[in-house]
Amino acid sequence: MTRPSRTVDEHLVRALALVRPLPVDDVPLDEAVGAVLAADVAARFAVPPFDTVAMDGYALARPAAPSVAEPDAPPPPPPRRTFRTSSARDDVDNVRLDGWVTLRVVGDVPAGSSYGGTVGPGEAVRVMTGAPLPAGADVVVPVERTRGWAERPAQPGTPDAVVGAASAAVDVPAPGPGDRPHVRRAGEDVTAGTVVAHAGDVVTSRLAALAAAVGHGTLPVHRTPLVAVLSTGDELVPAGEPLAAGRIPDANSVLLAGAAREAGARSWRRGGVGDTPAALAAALDDAVAAGADLIVTTGGVSVGAHDVVRDLLDGSAGSPRVTDAQVVTVGMAPGKPQGLARWRGVPWVAAPGNPTGASASFELFARPMIDRLRGLSVVSAETVSAEVPETVRVTDGWSSPPGRVQVVPVRALPDGRAARAGDGHQLSSLAAADGIALVGPDVDTVAPGDAVPVRWFPGAGRVSAAPTETGVTTGAAGTRTTGAARADRPLPPDPVYDAVILAGGRAERLGTSKPGVDVAGGTLLEHALRAASGAVRVVVVGPDDLADDVGDRAVLTREDPPFGGPAAGIAAGLAALDAEQTRARGDDRRASADRVLVLACDVPRAAGAVPLLLAAAARTDDGAFLVRDGRAQWLVGVYARPALDDALAALAASRTDGLHGASVRALVAPLACAEVPDPDGLSADVDTWADVARFAASDAEGGGEAVSRGRGRAWREAPRDEWPDGRPRDAASPPPPHPSQQPRRTP
Ligand SMILES: Nc1nc2c(c(=O)[nH]1)N[C@H]1C(S)=C(S)[C@@H](COP(=O)(O)OP(=O)(O)OC[C@H]3O[C@@H](n4cnc5c(N)ncnc54)[C@H](O)[C@@H]3O)O[C@H]1N2
Ligand code: MOO
DSSP states (O other), X not given: OOOOEEOHHHHHHHHHTTXXXXXXXXXXXXXXXXXXXXXXXXXXXXXXXXXXEOSSEEEEOOOOXXXXXXXXXXXXXXXXXXXXOOOHHHHHHOOOTTSEEEEEEEEEEOTTOOOOSBOOTTEEEEEOTTSBOOBTOOEEEEGGGOEETTTTTSOTTSOOOOOOOTTXXXXXXXXXXXXXXXXXXXXXXXXXXXXXXXXXXXXXXXHHHHHHHTTOSEEEEEOOOEEEEEEEOTTEEOTTSOOXXXXXEOOHHHHHHXXXXXXXXXXXXXXXXXXXXXXXXXXXXXXXHTTOSEEEEESOOSSSTTOHHHHHHSSTTOOTTEXXXXXXXXXXXXXXXXXEEEETTEEEEEEOSSHHHHHHHIIIIIHHHHHHHHTOSOOOHHHHHHSOOEEEEBSSOEEOOTTSEEEEEEEEOTTSOEEEOTTSOHXXXXXXXXXXXEEOTTOOEEOTTOEEXXXXXXXXXXXXXXXXXTSOBOOSOOXXXXXXXXXXXXXXXXXXXEEEEEOOOOOTTTTSOGGGOBOSSSXXXXXXXXXXXXXXXXXXXXXXXXXXXXXXXXXXXXXXXXXXXXXXXXXXXXXXXXXXXXXXXXXXXXXXXXEEEEEETTOTTGGGGHHHHHHHHHTSSSEEEEEETTEEEEEEEEEEHHHHHHHHHHHHHTOTTTTXXXXXXXXXXXXXXXXXXXXXXXXXXXXXXXXXXXXXXXXXXXXXXXXXXXXXXXXXXXXXXXXXXSSBOSTTSOOOOOTTSOOOOOO
């Protein structure tokens, strides 16, 4: 007898025609995990819902911004500097010469309550992490940095005591404009009304938590399908039971019920259904009674004398409970004999009994049906076959039957290629596999090195879970519409990039060579070199006297003429990279990296930003830079080399003076870059001695985690009887300038 034959795609169309997305219920958040959203989810309120204190400490109004030295002021040579000794501001804010201010503690706000009044000048409110920021306050000084009233007059030089009760007073170092406010602003994470998830998304525990945070207690999700798996065959004994002559363990029902679970469904299983129409019909009725949304049977679909599934489907054992029956030959190997039908209206996939054929049938037909039942925004046959998978290079070759889609179990190799799984035997190959290669019907030979479409199984765990760009391992579940979530792709290669460190500015406000300034455990140059330590080649653009500090860690170059500004510096740095490359290779092919880290040398926390920038830049054409408080920090950026070259050429051509004096803003303007938010102040720079002091203070408070410890003098280790710059901390020696006391021009 001949059966109608179909392609895989034709059969898939018929299979998908049997299913519709299941109804939608509002379910509690934790129960929604794994299900598929039926509607977009919008934030009912912002996260955080109010300006939130992020450190236990004291909330106060930041004193007015101190005046800054005029840019043309002659640099005051350290260590002798001239300080303002009194001013109207001091009178208003009571900032003492040592930079500290005494505030009256007017309230106490634990998390969960709020302060009724407004914090005025000279006042502070004691606050706990998570409390709403009191009105009038805009900065929180962590408790570790304060001195309580009672302790204040105690021995100078002892560690700052942690005291300060409500109704008392507290001493705090006057916060400067660059200090971290330790406040999470309302809506900083999510603004009200934002759509945080879309219909068709799979709910993860993370998404459910976000839904909770934005005001939802339930989510509208499609009901999770119940897949009933029945294996047929008189030869089968239940798993774990002894064998008799001619009998084998039932592996298929275990295989497919498990695959259904892995595909996000619930499962119901009945193994070893006897090869009689009555036994099969009774088992199918049980499946329907159990609430099955989809039935998958294995075995009995071929041309043998006792192929009972076929008999029920093709009408020879006729049952009015069967509708839409189709018994066909599908152009695939394995899995050629296939059936489709409804039993009492429930969609039914009849897969062959051979375990690899059963598995292939599940992957190509049952899984897309489950996806559609779950409400995943699949699915037409076109999208399913077009969506087919990534192509992966294979290490070995084999032949493939012409005219049929060959389904081949493959293993993922750590180098990104795939190999045939196992030794070719049915279940051992499947068990060794991470996915299936789908060799097209027009291919008769696969050669080693060929690229073959592969679908990975969900949660395939052979290759150790790959870190994503953010360094977090990827999950097995996914929002993919068909096939497997690609949970365990081989490791992506390390990003390849060069680095240009700009160290040639005038440093007017410091009055000394900026790259050599010692900040939070190392010189600024050392921090910058460390931030660039993952680069293939590093160029420092700066004066010759940096040669010893740079050593062999980087090439040192200078724009010509000097003091040409950042754009000229970047161009000089790139030219030096290319020259270095040419020298190293002995030819003139440019082989510098496609990406360039561009880094000002005065950003001691930049190392923490480099991985974020590389990841963001990898997703854009032209690059990525940090944005802090709405201000672009172009000199903490990663750029695409060709885009940067083009922009430099265009900028130079547009100016009479070439790149000399050109701004980095003008350079970057034409580039399509990602803006990477910098809430943690990784781009905070050092322009003044006050900035130096602030980095020291935040380092001591633990805010300097992103700053790696360098070989220079570590501020966090400075003993308390010294000023942070190493001079003795006594009356004869003035303190270093406080944020509120910028160096001033000497009249
Ligand atoms: N004369 C022909 N014979 C066969 C043809 C054909 O075209 N002409 N096609 C072959 C192909 S291809 C397949 S696939 C199988 C399909 O047969 P059935 O769907 O009827 O499956 P069974 O005969 O029941 O079993 C096939 C094979 O798989 C083993 N099996 C079955 N169930 C399980 C289970 N639950 N756990 C583990 N192993 C199972 C079974 O013992 C057989 O060895 O037909 C070919 N024959
Ligand atoms: O189609 Mo059968 O499943 O090849 O062995």
